[in-house]
Amino acid sequence: MRKPPELDADETLAGRQKATTGNAEVEFAKGKKGDALIVAVRCQGKGTVKVAVRPVHVSFPLECLADKVSTTYNQVAVSGVNRDGTVSVEAPTAVRWSLTVGRGAPAEEESPGTDANSPEAS
Numbered sequence: 001m002r003k004p005p006e007l008d009a010d011e012t013l014a015g016r017q018k019a020t021t022g023n024a025e026v027e028f029a030k031g032k033k034g035d036a037l038i039v040a041v042r043c044q045g046k047g048t049v050k051v052a053v054r055p056v057h058v059s060f061p062l063e064c065l066a067d068k069v070s071t072t073y074n075q076v077a078v079s080g081v082n083r084d085g086t087v088s089v090e091a092p093t094a095v096r097w098s099l100t101v102g103r104g105a106p107a108e109e110e111s112p113g114t115d116a117n118s119p120e121a122s
Contacts, residue, residue: 004098005040005071011104015087019098023090030084031103036077038102039087044069045095052088056080064095077106 004016014037015028031037037056043049043064051074052059058076091097 002098004100005042005073007038007040007100007102008104011038011102013100014103015099015101017089017097017099019096020089021091021096022093023088026087026089026099026101028085028087028101031082033082034106035082035103036075036106037081038073038075038100038104040071040073040100040102041089041097042069042071042099043091043095043097045092047092047095049095049097050090051099052090054086054088055083056085064091064097075104075107 002019004018007013014031015026017024017026039053041051041062043062045064046066047064049062049064056076056078060074062072064070087101
């Protein structure tokens with residue numbers, strides 16, 4: 001729990017927060033046009049952590065457990081993620097959390113149905 005989540009080798013660090021309790025804001029650096037924003041949160045302790053990313057108006061909750069470390073990775077590929085911004089975290093004092101913000105190539109969306117590379121598609 002002491003270390004914030006790691007990024008993949010092809011992703012670039014934009015901001016980081018070591019183990020923290022309570023509320024905090026983490027600023028992140030500007031990125032390249034076309035890159036996605038990655039927000040990875042790790043937590044332990046009973047309660048819900050609420051994460052909000054500005055200026056892109058994206059938010060998500062993370063349910064944390066008393067006896068287990070939980071980690072979630074969210075990739076945001078919307079207009080404006082190349083700008084610098086802030087990740088705000090609201091967390092109960094009983095929850096310890098850490099955060100890593102990164103940038104990288106957007107993941108390819110998987111279409112529902114047949115995979116274009118499968119034999120059925122040819």
